[in-house]
Amino acid sequence: xxxxxxxxATLYALPKIIEFYKNRGFKFETLDKYEGDYIFPFK
Numbered sequence: 001x002x003x004x005x006x007x008x009a010t011l012y013a014l015p016k017i018i019e020f021y022k023n024r025g026f027k028f029e030t031l032d033k034y035e036g037d038y039i040f041p042f043k
Contacts, residue, residue: 018028
């Protein structure tokens, strides 16, 4: 997950979301330059 610095709501929430899932045993890995982007369409 990532967010723009100008998106204050996401910038505030993202660390809390990551902490929530880490506390439940999920692991997060850093993406590298070879990972493709996935864009979620919004309606």
